[in-house]
Amino acid sequence: MKRPVKGLFPWRRRAGTPAFLNNMNALRLGHIDYLNCVPFFHYLRSTGFLGAVERGVPAQLNARLAQGVLDASPSSCFEYARDPERYVLLPGHSISAFGPVQSVLFFSPRPLSALENQRLYLTGESATSVNLLRVLLHEFYGWRQIDTEVPRQPVEDLLAQGKAGLLIGDRALRARRQGGVGICYDLAQLWVEHTGLPFVFALWIVRRDLMTRQLAALQQLSGQLHQARQHAFADLTHLARQYASEHDWIAPAELENYWRAMSYDLAEDHLAGLELFFTLCQRHGLLPHQVPLRFVPAADSAAQFS
């Protein structure tokens, strides 16, 4: 049999080439490098998703979204709010909590009421949670001044020295587990207690200019994420066992409980919580503008988007 002339069939896969490189329209996704993202990503490939996936902490993914390096990513809702003209949102998906979230934690040697004027050390991985802390302190604890620093050394070291600081993600989960770092405030719990609404930490943020070129791919992605989440929650015990064996600092039951405490939907209550957070960010000078919420339209309403 004659071999095809090289380059004549560019759509044919070369052996060893990752599938996404053969697909010029494939999406480049961000993946938050925390255990909270497992329900989105563990089964995503098995739903047929062929794009590229790049891992990072939220601050890195925010920067890559802003630079246009990533097409879409679960990332800080504050990144969306910072530049809402640049982005749209995938409907129906978030990383939220209706109570304690367990992984956005402010550790303090003293009660919050006795801490004003002390320097607070903040994780450099966050955009949402650092501003949630500011909103809570201004709005509900009456603080006027908040002195913060993102330190060069790990926040954990400063906590061990008796300082107050904020951790998110796996590092927060680990620090809580290790204990011995003063009072531990769960920021989602404080938010829910004061507002009666859930708190939305992350949204699926999409580069807005993709709406014209890649609408169908984005709608497909949204469906694939729903499928991946359903699959994950259909056997969460199994998934927790698998990931706990790769992360020896968390027990399977704790991990399962952590995922169950999280809400991955984005429904009316979530949106009310999100809008209140953005309004309070504006009130306290953290955002200069109102934040319109714009979504990728569902497949059957695509014709309505102009």
Ligand SMILES: C=C(O[C@@H]1C=C(C(=O)O)C=C[C@H]1O)C(=O)O
């Ligand atoms: C619930 C969490 O929410 C995270 C907090 C973020 C932020 O503060 O910017 C961004 C993404 C989320 O993963 C967590 O990290 O544990």
